[in-house]
Amino acid sequence: MNDVAPIIEIANLSKAFGLRPALQGLDLQIMRGESVVLLGQNGSGKSTLLRLLAGLSKPTAGIIRIGGWEMPKEAMAVRAQIGLVAHQPLLYDNLSARENLEFFGRLYGMAAAERESRMAELLDRVALRRRADSLVRDFSRGMQQRLSIARALLHEPDVLLFDEPYTGLDQAAVELLDELLGSARQRGRTVIVSTHQLERAPALAARAIVLSRGRISFDGAIEGQTSGELGALVNLDAAFA
Amino acid sequence: MPRLLRVLTGVAILGFALTFYLGFFVAGRDIEQGEIQRIFYIHMPAFFGAFTAFGATVLGGVIYLWRKSDIWDKIALAGVEVGLAFALVNLVTGAIWARPIWNTWWTWDPRLTSAAIMALTYAAYLMLRAGIEDPNRKRAFMSVYGILAFVSVLTTLFIIRVVPETIHPVIVGASPQNAQGSFEATSGVITALVPSLLLWLTLMPITLIWHRVRLENRIEAVRRLKLSVLSE
Amino acid sequence: MSTGFPSAVLAIVRKDLRAELRSRDVISVTAMFALLSILVFSFALELDKVAREEAVSGVLWVTLVYASILGFNRSLALESDRGVLDGLLLAPISRSAIFLGKLLGNFAFTLIVLVVILPLMHVLYNKPLLSGWLIVTAVIGIFGFCAIGTLLATMTVQTRAREALLPIALLPVALPLLLTAVRATNGILRDTEWQVWLQILCGIGVIYFVMCWLLYGYVLEE
Numbered sequence: 001m002n003d004v005a006p007i008i009e010i011a012n013l014s015k016a017f018g019l020r021p022a023l024q025g026l027d028l029q030i031m032r033g034e035s036v037v038l039l040g041q042n043g044s045g046k047s048t049l050l051r052l053l054a055g056l057s058k059p060t061a062g063i064i065r066i067g068g069w070e071m072p073k074e075a076m077a078v079r080a081q082i083g084l085v086a087h088q089p090l091l092y093d094n095l096s097a098r099e100n101l102e103f104f105g106r107l108y109g110m111a112a113a114e115r116e117s118r119m120a121e122l123l124d125r126v127a128l129r130r131r132a133d134s135l136v137r138d139f140s141r142g143m144q145q146r147l148s149i150a151r152a153l154l155h156e157p158d159v160l161l162f163d164e165p166y167t168g169l170d171q172a173a174v175e176l177l178d179e180l181l182g183s184a185r186q187r188g189r190t191v192i193v194s195t196h197q198l199e200r201a202p203a204l205a206a207r208a209i210v211l212s213r214g215r216i217s218f219d220g221a222i223e224g225q226t227s228g229e230l231g232a233l234v235n236l237d238a239a240f241a
Numbered sequence: 242m243p244r245l246l247r248v249l250t251g252v253a254i255l256g257f258a259l260t261f262y263l264g265f266f267v268a269g270r271d272i273e274q275g276e277i278q279r280i281f282y283i284h285m286p287a288f289f290g291a292f293t294a295f296g297a298t299v300l301g302g303v304i305y306l307w308r309k310s311d312i313w314d315k316i317a318l319a320g321v322e323v324g325l326a327f328a329l330v331n332l333v334t335g336a337i338w339a340r341p342i343w344n345t346w347w348t349w350d351p352r353l354t355s356a357a358i359m360a361l362t363y364a365a366y367l368m369l370r371a372g373i374e375d376p377n378r379k380r381a382f383m384s385v386y387g388i389l390a391f392v393s394v395l396t397t398l399f400i401i402r403v404v405p406e407t408i409h410p411v412i413v414g415a416s417p418q419n420a421q422g423s424f425e426a427t428s429g430v431i432t433a434l435v436p437s438l439l440l441w442l443t444l445m446p447i448t449l450i451w452h453r454v455r456l457e458n459r460i461e462a463v464r465r466l467k468l469s470v471l472s473e
Numbered sequence: 474m475s476t477g478f479p480s481a482v483l484a485i486v487r488k489d490l491r492a493e494l495r496s497r498d499v500i501s502v503t504a505m506f507a508l509l510s511i512l513v514f515s516f517a518l519e520l521d522k523v524a525r526e527e528a529v530s531g532v533l534w535v536t537l538v539y540a541s542i543l544g545f546n547r548s549l550a551l552e553s554d555r556g557v558l559d560g561l562l563l564a565p566i567s568r569s570a571i572f573l574g575k576l577l578g579n580f581a582f583t584l585i586v587l588v589v590i591l592p593l594m595h596v597l598y599n600k601p602l603l604s605g606w607l608i609v610t611a612v613i614g615i616f617g618f619c620a621i622g623t624l625l626a627t628m629t630v631q632t633r634a635r636e637a638l639l640p641i642a643l644l645p646v647a648l649p650l651l652l653t654a655v656r657a658t659n660g661i662l663r664d665t666e667w668q669v670w671l672q673i674l675c676g677i678g679v680i681y682f683v684m685c686w687l688l689y690g691y692v693l694e695e
Contacts, residue, residue: 017375017377018375018376018377019376019461019464019465051695054563055562055563056559056563056695057694057695058694058695076565076567077565079563079564080565082563084563086556086559087556088555088559089555089556090555090559090560090563091555091557092488092492092555092557093551093554093555094492094495094496094551095492095495099491103484103488104560104564106476106480106481106483106484107476107481107484107485107564107565108476109477109480109565135495151560306688306691355648358645358648359645361645362645362646365641365642365645368638368641369629369632369641369642372632372633372634373631373632373633374632374633375695378695381691381694382631382632382691384691385628385688385691386625386628386642386646388684388688389624389646389684389688390645390646392649393645393646393649396648396649396652403673
């Protein structure tokens with residue numbers, strides 16, 4: 001590694017829902033421009049970690065720092081730097097694709113001219129230009145997911161968070177998503193993708209973080225590993241249970 | 242049990258016995274209303290006990306939202322339950338008194354109505370609480386609701402001064418024109434009322450809330466044990 | 474860097490109005506309910522003509538309250554159904570801007586209901602409901618009610634029972650406001666003392682608005 005500063009620093013991070021711990025004492029650093037894939041079984045804490053990073057949820061204990069700002073105290077400054085693609089599309093059914101993007105553009109304080117050009121560019125990139133004025137409620141799951149990605153990219157965030165983006169996508173949408181992720185990486189964005197589909201992991205990132213039962217059970221390079229070896233990492237915990 | 246709580250519990254029980262003695266034997270028999278007037282020594286203090294308990298809910302809610310420590314949410318919940326019990330004592334004793342004096346158990350008088358709504362507000366608190374699954378959300382939401390619900394307590398307290406056509410008597414200050422069933426605050430009445438009021442205002446709610454919070458801690462310990470057994 | 478407060482509020486209000494103009498989800502349900510409610514009350518109270526005239530301000534407020542509860546549920550369900558509430562929370566805007574945006578949307582919808590039912594009640598109940606001060610009273614009362622309704626609906630849409638819990642949570646807490654609003658309306662209709670009730674209504678409205686403003690952030694976090 002060269003001397004780039006970490007954009008995300010996590011120290012002793014814990015999150016509990018009542019008595020049920022979701023994350024326990026996480027320590028983690030992610031460098032600017034790095035790509036990370038987050039692996040783990042359902043309920044291992046992947047979504048919780050991403051929601052904490054996006055500022056949608058507050059930690060029970062510990063510190064999160066993004067771009068030098070401390071969460072959740074300075075969340076307002078962090079929010080403008082983060083784009084999240086969640087399980088749900090986070091779009092309004094009764095608005096068209098263009099109206100949705102316009103609304104979120106306004107929320108991110110983008111000026112009219114900037115908003116227009118950015119919207120046109122993104123609608124092209126997610127291949128929705130021809131459907132830009134259709135209502136979101138008429139979109140297929142794949143189209144909604146594409147628009148949701150456009151929403152997350154709209155304000156050109158430094159950090160991109162994807163929570164299980166491949167779920168329910170058709171082949172064309174998967175290819176488009178791979179291409180978008182690739183170009184985001186090329187532009188020097190920090191990308192964190194969570195997935196339970198192990199076979200995708202090596203293509204997504206050089207570094208993997210495996211969560212099991214709210215703890216980091218593996219953090220390191222996964223280049224050249226087969227999905228069988230990765231499977232052993234994810235299931236390590238299950239093997240000893 | 243902590244020593245202080247043991248002392249408080251003992252003093253509260255003794256005090257309760259003392260106020261009974263004062264109410265039944267020291268205070269004189271009311272000339273117009275007869276023995277039934279003695280229920281007042283519980284009726285009014287019970288309302289103020291509820292006031293303290295619901296006040297604890299507001300305090301617990303505010304501090305929980307600020308510090309996010311669970312204990313304050315437990316105090317808020319305990320305040321609701323204790324206050325609701327006191328509010329029911331207040332309503333039932335009032336109805337028992339009203340039967341001979343107003344010749345009816347219940348009437349839709351502004352103060353009676355607002356006291357009933359106050360009790361309903363806190364019953365709604367418990368229903369709402371049961372309907373929220375995520376524990377963090379539950380605590381934050383209920384803190385907010387506990388603060389808002391206090392509006393109903395203040396309404397009940399002040400409605401007599403604002404809505405003139407109530408028939409409910411006022412003991413402190415001038416009764417409304419239409420009040421029926423007022424009685425004179427003689428020295429005997431004061432002797433019985435003041436200790437009872439102080440007891441219900443402070444010792445009773447504080448002791449009961451303390452016990453309730455300890456109970457909640459036990460419940461949580463059991464839940465924690467169950468969880469650890471299940472996850473084995 | 475965060476987005477300016479007025480532009481965030483404006484964006485939310487515009488979005489709500491635009492979606493509503495397209496689907497008429499909220500208005501159609503609430504206005505229909507309000508019309509039915511007035512007719513049903515009118516039939517139910519017809520036996521006694523005096524009672525009907527006495528009850529007119531009660532009917533007005535009960536109708537407004539239940540219609541707006543329906544509206545609050547619809548309007549906040551639109552935010553929580555598809556997780557879009559998270560979308561709002563992700564944006565660099567203050568929580569108060571979300572509150573004010575949603576509040577103004579709900580306020581606009583309830584005012585539309587008022588515009589529909591006031592003339593109708595004026596005719597059906599044969600009372601001078603279209604007087605200036607009465608409209609002022611209604612607008613102030615509705616604003617206060619919408620403030621507390623917006624807060625509590627945001628809370629209840631995130632619970633299991635959702636729609637069912639809102640009236641249970643809202644009615645007891647909003648009662649002081651409704652009580653004074655009914656008193657003021659009654660006073661104006663009968664030309665008895667109403668100024669003091671309108672003043673109390675303004676006071677309560679301001680208190681509720683400030684409380685809800687301060688508390689709103691807490692019903693959005695996890």
